[in-house]
Amino acid sequence: MKKMISALLLGTAMALSVASIASADDKNVKIGVLSDQSGLYADLAGPGSTLAAQMAIEDSGLKAKGWTIDLISGDHQNKPDIGTTIARQWFDVDKVDTIVDVPNSGVALAVNNVVKEKNGVYINSGAATSDLTNAQCSPNTVHWTYDTYMLAHATGQALVKAGGDTWFFLTADYAFGAALERDTTAVVTANGGKVVGGVKHPLNTADFSSFLLQAQASKAKIIGLANAGGDTTNSIKQAAEFGIVKGGQKLAALLLFLTDVKAIGLETAQGLNFTETFYWDLNDNTRAFSKKFSARMKSGAPPTMVQAGVYAGLMHYFKALEALGGNPHDGAKVVAKMKTIPTDDPLFGKGEVEANGRVTHDAYLFEVKKPSESKGPWDFYKLVGTVPGNQAFTPLDKSTCALLKK
């Protein structure tokens, strides 16, 4: 038995060393889209993210240059255990080089550790937690689309400047809710505003009327919704019912996606303020991409910012691969290359990958259109402001990422 084990270990070691001295013109990569295919985030990521990755591979033109790019997808079912097991198996058995998407902060952080251990590449688009580029940053991780810090800052700053100087928070009693509230509070007070109160509600609350009544009684000008998904849509819907917006208070959704607005309907959602880094109808480039995208979606939906982030993140990754010219299996090296090339893609425009893995690009402040202003089934947003990329995200000197302390 002992002999067998040692023989096996020897074999593995040899296989490993063979892999690491593979020739420089090894041009095979495998990408895994790890997402929530069936749960809460399936609409804003899920199958659409897989499609976005597929389109990125097609548009990269790398195939014509002799690269072989494989794509697989998996469903983490919003469980960290399942997420890490799939990720491990992808690296160990399926020889995946790169994992993309991974919505759900808990799963995203768990997978972050696996990718670091296996020295892969991790392009996260779906998760909100800014821990990915702060306390838990890794040399193998690029966090593309958005994070809680950016959402809180862009929305908070813009609304305080527009006169919304008193705030009341409806916060999901979860780590991401707390992070959103904490970051927004900081920016509100820094800009001379005041937080007059708040309430923490449990995740997946069906009825918000009690909380909305408290918000109403607080007389705050802005009611900040530091929650997500069904909690956000339900609180917006019920706020309309209780005449909160009609009574002169404004709602600010700190985390809202295109699919959420679709789910609420313009009738109820109109006038909402929030921040995103991508919208399909921003310019000719985004429209062209979205047209191709929705033609291939089962539901005909345009891309959300998470799905767009998967596409753009991979496009940038491919640029780095091309610059390296081959041998794409050393994850940290590929990510280091990604950090040296400024980002420039049709969907997010110009930006850069900072040393902590954070990607910076412009953030847009949107307002939901009135039903009368909407000209099509997905014509929802009106652009009311732009925050330049270098101001929207955590400044490097405030990042707690250990990679920065050298």
Add this chain to the structure above:
Amino acid sequence: MQALYAQLLVGLINGSFYALLSLGLAVIFGMLNIINFAHGALYMMGAFVAYFLLNLGGINYWWALLIAPIVVGVFGMILERTMLQWLAGLDHLYGLLLTFGIALIVQGVFQNYFGSSGLPYSIPDQLKGGVNLGFMFLPIYRGWVVVFSLVVCLATWFLIEKTQLGAYLRAATENPTLVRAFGINVPRMITLTYGLGVGLAALAGVLSAPINQVRPLMGADLIIVVFAVVVIGGMGSIMGSIITGFALGVIEGLTKYFYPEASNTVVFVLMVVVLLVKPTGLTGRAA
């Protein structure tokens, strides 16, 4: 103090959903001895049927209140005929697991076709707006929900506890052989009862469609709370579950005011306390 009145009222409104849902569960448990885990999924179906009626058939909310429970009720009766009836006489666990499986299937199918974020359904025009009660702004729709569900709850209680039909039903669960000897078709009665319980869930679904997002998982989050209500009220007790439903709404409302983080948990505190003091719930019979 005014804020407190408002919270009490809002709690009562929420309680009416709990009452309707737990009433259906209690009817099914009382008559079929089945713990219907599919209840949440059927509640969700009720809301979806209302959405389809409006958007595909142009049929409004008021008709949906009638049609959706019938549609879902018939669906429930098919489930009972094809699957649940085979579990008669077995341990509760099997009924629970079967209905749990059914709930997974129903929710999964809806999620595949309609996504997870849900669909909009607005308040019917006649019930839009609200009245200022002095201590709070009460949306008219919420007032309607309380009144309507109270009426439905009492009517159901009356049907089962006070009418001839109800007497047959109760007798059939106690001693099916004897009731059959009187020439009554017991299996058919049981099927109809399941349809009734499920119809109540669907009715709650329609009622909640204008307030909550119509989404495939809307019932999954609720079912466990409703379970607790039934247990606290005493398994199978009709009045027990109605009263507990409304009471829980109020207690939850107060919790949302004093300790909001715990508002989803307070029901379980209550359950532990009640079961410690009264081992079979407030009005229940032995398991």
Add this chain to the structure above:
Amino acid sequence: MSALTDDTLPVTPRAMRDEMIVFAVMAALLAVVPFTGIYPFFVMQALCFALLACAFNLLIGYGGLLSFGHAMFLGTAGYVSAHALKVWGLPPELGIVAGTAAAALLGLVTGYISIKRQGIYFSMITLALSQLLYFLYLQAPFTHGEDGIQGIPQGHLFGIFDLSKPLVLYYVVLAGFLAGFLLIYRTINSPFGEVLKSIRENEPRAISLGYKTDQYKMLAYVLSGTLAGFAGSLKVFVAQNASLTDVHWSMSGEIVLMTLVGGLGTIFGPVVGAFVIIAMQQYLAGFGQWVTVIQGVIFVSCVLLFRRGLVGELAHILRRSL
């Protein structure tokens, strides 16, 4: 509750021999897994759940007590072990001891509250208690909410075995599983197990024979909780994280399902059930959105067609005790 395990065969020397043979085959098969190309991490995770399901089965299959809150043991032990390893920097063996001890303590406290309740009310009170615990862990800062405790160091067991090596970890987990399994097997076949079964069949009669049934049930409950906690502590080394999903009620449901699919009240059923369910989660992932529907169909057909569970049906056909 007698409907649950209606055809348990008497314990005879032959049955014992059959079981030992099956056990030997199972242990041998598991021991060679790393050399078969089957992914070891999948098997390790399945082993943890298998032990968990066996612990649960001890309570329901032999004690007739259906707990709907068994995830609380899994989660508590997981959190305590994870915290002990990561923050206190304890070595792996003490991390496991800490987690398992926490689960045992939890078993004592919750058992004291719940054990006197009968049937469905016992299930409900365990559910309620586990929900209270879920809330506690959600609020407690050391669990980091939905982000969970991440990147837990695996360390060297007894200072010798490097658990970050998959092969070493595999055999440690396997050893843990087999030890737990044998303990449960031994318990079932001990005089204590016999009394437990008699309580399941007819509690009033057991009382009239002079047994203090509550004490027996309590002991079974604490033992089951402790072993479930042991499984949770082992899982920390495999998954390297501890999260809220492990304390959620749907996890308790999953445990019930594993046991049911494999066969309630059978010795090997929970092991088979755990492997089936974990394999479904891993390998159905390719079906994307249809996963939940497929799971639902499997549960429904299990209840309608294979009520004894996979192993239970097999045992019934072979007329053997498995």
